[in-house]
Amino acid sequence: MTTPAKPPMRWSGAYPAATRAGKLRRRQAVNALMAGLVGLAAVLATLPLVIVLLYLLKQGASSLRWHFFTNMPKPVGELGGGMANAIVGTLMLIGIASAIGLPVGIGAGLYLAEHRGSRLANVTRFLADVLNGLPSIVMGIFAWQILVRPIGHFSAWAGGVALAAMMIPQVARTTEEIVRTVPVSLREAALALGYARWRTSLTVVLRTATAGVVTGALVAIARIAGETAPLLFTAFGNQFWSTSLNQPVAALPLQIYTYALSPYDDWHAQAWAGALVLIALILIISLVARVATRGRFATASD
């Protein structure tokens, strides 16, 4: 048995030693350069958030007093005005939108993932993507046309429905993506135990994907919590205390919008404080939902 002669290996003498060292240095330099560029991109990505937060703190914290949370808006020039009604109103709107949008969105996402190739799934996925790109003002006009005009007055639940309609496609798509990461072997194990398909989807697949689905839901909630346009013609805003679902209701984004457009300095200050509260509100909702759904074994599939 004879082995054919091997070609000389490139690193063992094909190039003079000096050239080899030069190539290595060049590769190391390129490597360092690319790592630096990617790191710079990462820093740039977080930079706007940091600047916004710092600026909000600087501008808003000064007018953030306890009465901001407990008092109603006051006329210009009067001290001690607050946004109690807008904070409650925003919470109401988020509640309505979540009560409608999360079950529908998560259910739709589960369907998209579990019946991946069906015609209905393909059509739904496409429409959800289109809906995701719909300008929010269009959603507001749509809600006004079907919910406000026939009834004759603005209302909290019209605003909630408009926000829910914005949530659904987003929640559906993120849920689908997360559910698809659950290993097929888990699904098969459940089916092989005699689980019906719906039970497999709910108690094994969705439960395994809980952490990711919650994250997706939180992102959607955070997004609609700051929406102004869909509320302009639906929830409308309210200078007075109202917790009725049938009445126009104040909301932080609307209040910020109104105050920021006004020519008064103390209203400007209140708008900054409102923006800070809005951000804090989203942060708190995220934290609470995360802690509440963490459970003991909620680590995603591993």
Added chain:
Amino acid sequence: MRASPPIATSPAGEPSVPPLRDAAPSQPGPPSSPAPAPRTPAAAPPANPPLADIAPGVAARPATIPSVTVNTAAKPSAEPTEAPRLSIEGLSAFFGSTCAVRNVSVSLPDRFVTAIIGPSGCGKSTMLRCLNRMHETLPLARVEGQVLLDGQDIYGRAVNVTAVRQHVGMVFQRPTPFPTMSIRDNVAAALLTSDKRPSRARTDEIVERALRRTALWDEVKDRLRDSAVGLSGGQQQRLCIARALAIEPEVLLLDEPTASLDPISTQKVEELVYELRRDMTVVIVTHNMQQAARVSDRTAFMLAGELVEVAPTTTLFTTPRDPRTEAYITGRFG
């Protein structure tokens, strides 16, 4: 205890599938204990005589099983005369237009371990998955032919798929504990689907019995509430077997159950498989011919979707009738 409904509504009073047995003798009994009486209804004659056409003269199950020292006394030593638990008739399985299993007919006698061996891609896993209708869960999958469980076709019109899977349990190649459930809840998972959900105390009993059967009880009894993901691979696989056993299936399908395990865990699973034959029909797919020789009473050899030969394990490994079988077991291909 009746943990799962019969497969279909029985036509005339006679249960189409016998109720799941009480698994009282889960602990190994004394060697002299008599074999349980056959439960197959005598009214249903075997559709085809068990294996007579394929391997005539098969009589003795292997007298010695190398390197597994477990109690084997409660085993009937001759080919059973009762109707086979599972008989497969003209079974073909397809993925789209690709035929993965070609016209297989074989009977699996009750309380025997049947091993299916063959090279990769020969269709042995696909055939196994046809036995509890898991094949059809894959896209484009299709099955032709019949699989008779106690004389009733599981592909019949009135058959409830989930009931079939409760009667024919399955364990996969990789351990698949449910990551969101505790050890106890994993074992109890299948009980939730039965018509009459057992009480909490009863569930605890069933869980303990299933874990004892898989020799896992002593290892996990102090952490039943912990996540099942924290167990080792071998423990996870035994947990999956316990999960399948908790609903007392008549047939257990094992799809390369030790392929991802270390030798010690493999031995534990093999001993467990050897124990299980007292209570149920076991079908095990394996790449490992030594494993087939160690744990099985009968071995089937598959090649390119066809069932080449099925015989008592010692016969198949010592005096195979088909030259292809001989070529495979002597290592000339595969």
